Amino acid sequence: MSASFAAAPPRCLRCWATALAIVIAAAASFAWLAIDYGALFTGESLSLMGRFIAEFFPPDLSAAFLQKTAWGALQTLAVSALGTLLAAAGGALLALPASGRSGAWVQGATRFVLNFLRSVPELVWAALMVLAAGIGPFAGALALALHTTGVLGRLFAESLENAPRAPERALAQSGSGAVAAFAYGSLPLVLPQWVAYTLYRWEMNIRMATVLGFVGGGGLGQLLYFHLSIFQQPQAMTVLAAMFGLVALVDMASARLRRDLGPAHA
Structure with a gap:
């Protein structure tokens, strides 16, 4: 067996299991929150957000x-x-x-x-x-x-x-x-x-x-x-x-x- 294969680090099963658990928890959180991304990025929503932001300008510099x-x-x-x-x-x-x-x-x-x-x-x-x-x-x-x-x-x-x-x-x-x-x-x-x-x-x-x-x-x-x-x-x-x-x-x-x-x- 070559030295490169002998020096390869062992796989960390616990690390892979932890990473998989984090991914599953994140996916479950998004599913449980039931966020309506379609409504968030509609034209009406973007227009309302833009109008609200525009109301902050120009700032009061008196x-x-x-x-x-x-x-x-x-x-x-x-x-x-x-x-x-x-x-x-x-x-x-x-x-x-x-x-x-x-x-x-x-x-x-x-x-x-x-x-x-x-x-x-x-x-x-x-x-x-x-x-x-x-x-x-x-x-x-x-x-x-x-x-x-x-x-x-x-x-x-x-x-x-x-x-x-x-x-x-x-x-x-x-x-x-x-x-x-x-x-x-x-x-x-x-x-x-x-x-x-x-x-x-x-x-x-x-x-x-x-x-x-x-x-x-x-x-x-x-x-x-x-x-x-x-x-x-x-x-x-x-x-x-x-x-x-x-x-x-x-x-x-x-x-x-x-x-x-x-x-x-x-």
Whole structure:
């Protein structure tokens, strides 16, 4: 037998079975939803969609409305930044016991809290925070902070579990306190990863902060909901353009910061 046949990898029956199951599940989903694609692409439907899109143009570029939109963009940016900062602080505090540094029982309880925080969607947290803190940006910031704490706490804890403990143990055995041993032994190893996770979640929270405005979280989302509800499409188009510009700006800034924190800049 030639070497090419001998080196051929064995067939993965489980892989083929999994792929087949995914294809069957996708086909069954389309069949169960019973989507009428014919009605979707009829001339009447396309005409109605085109007419609706045309109503958004030209956008409202008056000075008064641009000033109003800029203020909404600043609110959205502040909501996302405050929510992410609070979540990073809370996630860092919960990551220590969640990584198993305080015993198995405390680790299990902390992971339960983190799972609960991130299992509740941001919109549900926002509805609860609106009842507690009132309609406005602060409710949106709290909603983002609660959900993102669960996400970042889990990510921070996993990075701590994967980091080598030898430097921290060496400092502790040489007489350093527990806080100093962690700060100088383990924290420098995981801090770049923690910052990268936080920046990535900030990108996501910018988008979510606009959605939270629909339930009273303030910012561009609340402005968009108001103008859409009274059929002012040109004003809504201006808000949508501001959303796109804000998200693009934060994406570029966050990507640059993460690149600067990479191994080549360490």
